[in-house]
Amino acid sequence: MVNPIILSVSVLGGLGLLAGSGLAYASKKFVSKIDPKVEAILEALPRANCGACGFAGCSGFAKALVEEKAQANGCIPGGEGVANQVASILGVEVEVREKRIAKILCYHRGASQTQFDYQGLESCRAAALLFGGDKACLYSCLGLGDCIEVCPFGAITLIKGRIEIDEEKCTGCGKCISICPKEVIALVPEEKKVHVLCNSKDKGAIVRKICKEGCIGCGICVKVCPEGAITLKDNLAYINYEKCTECGVCVEKCPTHVIEMVNG
């Protein structure tokens, strides 16, 4: 009688060897051709699998490119560099797309005034289910950081209770925008420095009560803007970034200082 330990090891090892060699043989025998272009493109892509291109991961995008179902500049995180690389692999021309980054359109970015004490799951989406969150302002950033978790580039952090987006790291893939229950994040052109840091569509009187730095929809900025770049909609000022020249008049005149000029 063979020692059961040796027997079991050899049986299992034999089965493993059999299965392994069978698989090795099959993978050699049934090798399927992968387009070398797909591999080359995949090399050039950031491989964050963020899905901003609209395809299932970077490999899906690479396949779509070779099949001419996607544009060479479709990779938003990759920006100009990747677009040029991809275009040279495919041998096509590419038009450069303006780089955009995510911006939280809330002055307090998670530190705004609260109306009750929220004790629950540390997630904006969970908190938003309960009366729209603990913040007094219904449109405010909740600051629990669902965007931090979802950012594939580690560009978002929580600093002293406020959400900060690192403009260097942000690639504008838009993942944070789709996960935010408050829709308080927007994509803005990177080189533009003037932004309305408010998302509140409440009437001015309500905004005044709950937030010192909210847009009250007074319309002063609309009047003072020399370029006519600001419009008022739903009690909230919007900047048309194509027209804005960053003169800074609106920043000066805004009574609640909610229009901000970032020092570039």
Added chain:
Amino acid sequence: MLHLFVIFLSAILVNNFVLTRFLGICPFLGVSRRVETALGMGMAVIFVMTLASLVTNLIYNLVLVPLNLLFLHIITFILVIASLVQLVEIVLEKISPALYRALGIYLPLITTNCAILGLALLNVIKGHNAIQAIFFGLGAGIGFALALLIMAGIRERLELADVPVALQGAAITLITAGLLSLAFMGFSGLVKL
């Protein structure tokens, strides 16, 4: 012959793998959002289950039993199922790219599915022979696909329904799954095994 039919039918309805035995709940909730993907997954499961049921049964009865190594059955089954699915995937990619794309990601996902391992172990417990194992595997696969398709159909309708905020998403899905399971209890008197 009748016995085989009873095994087959009971695996589909009476002892449905998902709704009665609660095996393979993960893909049941994960891939039941669209009828289309549910169908793809269901087909892949039927295919793999039938094949895995037969192969593990043969290995058990022809290798492990004669050598008196019954205690190795779980690890052997895992090994066999994993390499079998890999093999099927490689061969399928070459022979039928269309079917390969249709089954897609679901094929490798099934490798680690508890329903497959459960099937192999149940074959051992019930002492099935090779032919019984084929019918049991086929029935189990069809039962899984059936449960998946019913769930997907309901969930597609649920998307249009006015679900209370607190119950939306995972909550209503789990409630639906529970009610479905209750409904399948009605089959429990159909056959006795």
